[in-house]
Amino acid sequence: MTNWSDLNDEQLVEHIVQRDRDAFGTVYERYVQSVYTLAIYIVGQREAEGAAQEVFVHLWRKAEQFEAQRGSFRSWFMALARNRLRDARRRLNYQEALLPPEEVEALLTAVDQANMRNDAHNDVLETTWHSQRRGAILQALQQLPANQRQVILLAYFGGYTQAAIATQLGWPLGTVKKRLRLGLQKLRSSLLNRDQVLDLARPIHADKEP
Amino acid sequence: MNCDWVQERLEEYAFGLLDGAEETTVSAHLPTCPTCQALLTDYQEILGLLPEAITAVKPTPVPDSLRAGIFTAIEQPTDTQSNSQPPWYRRLLLPVNGLNARRWRLATAVSLLLLLLSLGWGIQQNVILARERAQYNQILEFLERQELILEIIDSADTQKQYLQPVTNTPDAYGRLYARPDINTFILFAANLPEPPPDQGYQVWYGTNNEIEYGGPLDVNKNGFGLLIFNDNESGLTFDFAQVAIQPLDDLTTGSLVLLWERPKPN
Numbered sequence: 001m002t003n004w005s006d007l008n009d010e011q012l013v014e015h016i017v018q019r020d021r022d023a024f025g026t027v028y029e030r031y032v033q034s035v036y037t038l039a040i041y042i043v044g045q046r047e048a049e050g051a052a053q054e055v056f057v058h059l060w061r062k063a064e065q066f067e068a069q070r071g072s073f074r075s076w077f078m079a080l081a082r083n084r085l086r087d088a089r090r091r092l093n094y095q096e097a098l099l100p101p102e103e104v105e106a107l108l109t110a111v112d113q114a115n116m117r118n119d120a121h122n123d124v125l126e127t128t129w130h131s132q133r134r135g136a137i138l139q140a141l142q143q144l145p146a147n148q149r150q151v152i153l154l155a156y157f158g159g160y161t162q163a164a165i166a167t168q169l170g171w172p173l174g175t176v177k178k179r180l181r182l183g184l185q186k187l188r189s190s191l192l193n194r195d196q197v198l199d200l201a202r203p204i205h206a207d208k209e210p
Numbered sequence: 211m212n213c214d215w216v217q218e219r220l221e222e223y224a225f226g227l228l229d230g231a232e233e234t235t236v237s238a239h240l241p242t243c244p245t246c247q248a249l250l251t252d253y254q255e256i257l258g259l260l261p262e263a264i265t266a267v268k269p270t271p272v273p274d275s276l277r278a279g280i281f282t283a284i285e286q287p288t289d290t291q292s293n294s295q296p297p298w299y300r301r302l303l304l305p306v307n308g309l310n311a312r313r314w315r316l317a318t319a320v321s322l323l324l325l326l327l328s329l330g331w332g333i334q335q336n337v338i339l340a341r342e343r344a345q346y347n348q349i350l351e352f353l354e355r356q357e358l359i360l361e362i363i364d365s366a367d368t369q370k371q372y373l374q375p376v377t378n379t380p381d382a383y384g385r386l387y388a389r390p391d392i393n394t395f396i397l398f399a400a401n402l403p404e405p406p407p408d409q410g411y412q413v414w415y416g417t418n419n420e421i422e423y424g425g426p427l428d429v430n431k432n433g434f435g436l437l438i439f440n441d442n443e444s445g446l447t448f449d450f451a452q453v454a455i456q457p458l459d460d461l462t463t464g465s466l467v468l469l470w471e472r473p474k475p476n
Contacts, residue, residue, distance in 0.1 A: 075257070
């Protein structure tokens with residue numbers, strides 16, 4: 001009997017292509033929290049469940065489109081989820097971004113405080129692969145200048161265009177573009193230097209240069 | 211196109227924030243350049259981790275009904291043309307969670323309606339319309355907005371706009387039908403090449419400041435497709451309507467195929 005939790009994402013997808021519901025259920029359990037959280041931010045509380053459902057149903061029906069040599073299942077699936085959610089948002093005719101400024105502040109505060117909590121958590125409990133990865137990305141986010149972190153969270157979670165971010169924050173558009181670029185570049189640099197997260201995000205047997 | 215130009219835009223591309231032409235250019239460059247592709251892969255890996263990181267610091271309870279809804283949905287039979295939708299006669303009855311159910315049902319049902327009409331489309335238009343009406347009468351009884359469709363296409367107040375080809379499909383064309391007192395619009399296109407299996411035609415419309423998604427344009431084997439969509443306002447208040455061919459799982463990239471633009475004042 002297969003212990004599905006022992007398989008990595010890429011191995012599970014191969015079974016999902018064969019229409020294995022247990023494998024699909026395992027992937028669901030691994031990603032539902034991330035997808036649902038993303039749905040809350042992009043389409044709002046009221047539509048989040050339906051939109052998240054659509055994401056997973058799309059995965060079930062299009063799992064064969066995943067190509068392991070092009071990157072990890074995580075990056076592929078989260079990009080797919082975000083695109084489907086943004087598509088759902090457009091079909092809902094949402095004119096404005098759903099993430100109000102106070103929610104952004106709360107998110108930034110949570111990220112700022114996460115490092116201290118995460119250290120305490122790791123002191124007391126485990127240092128699993130997942131908590132290490134989360135800790136690494138959170139620390140990398142915290143190490144960004146606040147204005148770069150703000151732009152990244154607004155762009156990714158808030159459904160803001162760069163022009164909308166510029167309007168919201170009162171910055172020139174060129175400044176927003178620059179901070180978005182620099183922020184993502186610094187995240188990459190930070191995570192490569194830690195020699196953890198980008199390798200942890202890739203498939204186990206992928207053969208790629210960092 | 212050189213890598214410096216592309217890499218200056220890769221971060222925006224990873225976020226899905228590039229505008230149409232630049233996005234298309236970057237998309238075209240990536241398969242030809244392992245360096246740029248590897249850099250984009252790194253960015254996508256990082257962005258893919260953000261939801262997990264945010265979930266850890268700001269968890270949101272997942273409804274118990276979500277799993278049941280998903281596993282019920284994947285049990286639904288799919289038609290042979292599209293694995294993402296049940297057959298049209300079930301789509302008329304099944305709710306679509308989180309979406310505009312009426313618009314979706316009508317758009318897909320009428321798209322299939324046109325499959326039955328496609329044989330007549332190569333003949334002269336007056337003959338086509340006569341045949342269409344006869345077939346409409348048989349099929350429209352299943353549609354909940356039959357009268358509305360005919361009212362939009364065939365009334366004295368109908369506004370008709372012509373969509374011109376903008377890519378290497380000079381024989382393709384489209385028409386947009388609107389009425390000043392109705393917020394439902396009909397767009398059809400003809401002579402469209404069959405899209406690759408992983409791509410599809412999509413309809414977009416809007417103004418210079420806002421772009422709206424009209425919906426998918428399903429095309430039959432004769433290159434004909436029709437879409438019915440709604441807007442918040444009645445009449446032709448938008449400045450453009452277009453048909454683009456795009457990856458099915460990425461509506462942020464693609465190429466423009468047909469375009470109508472409101473003439474700009476001198």
